[in-house]
Amino acid sequence: MNPSRHLPASRAAPAARQWLPRQHGAWAMLAVPFLLGIAASAPGPWQAVLAGASVLGYLASATGQAWRRARRRDPFARPLAVYAVGFGVLGAPLVVAFPALLATLIVLGPATALVAAGARPGTRRDLANSVAQVVQALVLVPATAWVSGAFDPARAAVATAVAAAYLLGTVLVVRSVLRERSSRSFTALSAGFHALLVVAAMALGPVWVLLAAGLATRAVALPVAARRMAGGARPLRPVHVGAVEAVASVAVVLAAFLAGL
Numbered sequence: 001m002n003p004s005r006h007l008p009a010s011r012a013a014p015a016a017r018q019w020l021p022r023q024h025g026a027w028a029m030l031a032v033p034f035l036l037g038i039a040a041s042a043p044g045p046w047q048a049v050l051a052g053a054s055v056l057g058y059l060a061s062a063t064g065q066a067w068r069r070a071r072r073r074d075p076f077a078r079p080l081a082v083y084a085v086g087f088g089v090l091g092a093p094l095v096v097a098f099p100a101l102l103a104t105l106i107v108l109g110p111a112t113a114l115v116a117a118g119a120r121p122g123t124r125r126d127l128a129n130s131v132a133q134v135v136q137a138l139v140l141v142p143a144t145a146w147v148s149g150a151f152d153p154a155r156a157a158v159a160t161a162v163a164a165a166y167l168l169g170t171v172l173v174v175r176s177v178l179r180e181r182s183s184r185s186f187t188a189l190s191a192g193f194h195a196l197l198v199v200a201a202m203a204l205g206p207v208w209v210l211l212a213a214g215l216a217t218r219a220v221a222l223p224v225a226a227r228r229m230a231g232g233a234r235p236l237r238p239v240h241v242g243a244v245e246a247v248a249s250v251a252v253v254l255a256a257f258l259a260g261l
Helices: 010-021 025-039 046-067 073-095 097-115 126-137 141-148 153-177 186-200 206-229 238-258
Strands: none
Touching: 010 046, 025 046, 025 126, 025 141, 025 153, 025 238, 046 073, 046 097, 046 141, 073 153, 097 126, 097 141, 126 141, 126 153, 141 153, 141 206, 153 186, 153 206, 153 238, 186 206, 206 238
């Protein structure tokens, strides 16, 4: 018998949040670099192991942050232990088979320290913290290409640059309509960043220029829509922003596979 069935929703929900973080955008932050890494190399069996280790590593990190912020930490101890052990079980054979993966610690170490610092109780998640999370995710691009057995440094570098451009742009767009929605200067920063991406995309070809132009359009349109809808009956909510970003993520991945890197 599941005792949570007989509890009110308000009491049953926190138990689920102990196991599944509410940072829904993080799944795209994992998926896009991983898929771009495949697009820049070739599918291989070790990539499935890497994908599992990455998911468990993210869950361990997110749960650890929640544990650090929580007043009652005991409920997070079991999920944290399960995710950490699972990450070790999958990560160990990866390191044995591909020792060069340890080089990712040069990037992951400082980025993880910055993310952990942002998890202190009472600490606001600032832009630097979000960028550090992007840096953590970007390691997946070369790592995924490396374990494929068909690693091409040039293609992996381009794929990493594309992932960085998209994920950093997403951070700016999402913050411009949520945390920084009242700041027109932040909106201008986001729009300017995406304008530069359109120019940079010219080096990759027309498909990438078209994609960058679409991403730039959403970077301008979403903050405008958020301000116009703010006082109405149907304001722009995080779920709406998430839906737009989901479409953008799919577009980036499709461009990587169809147009090539």
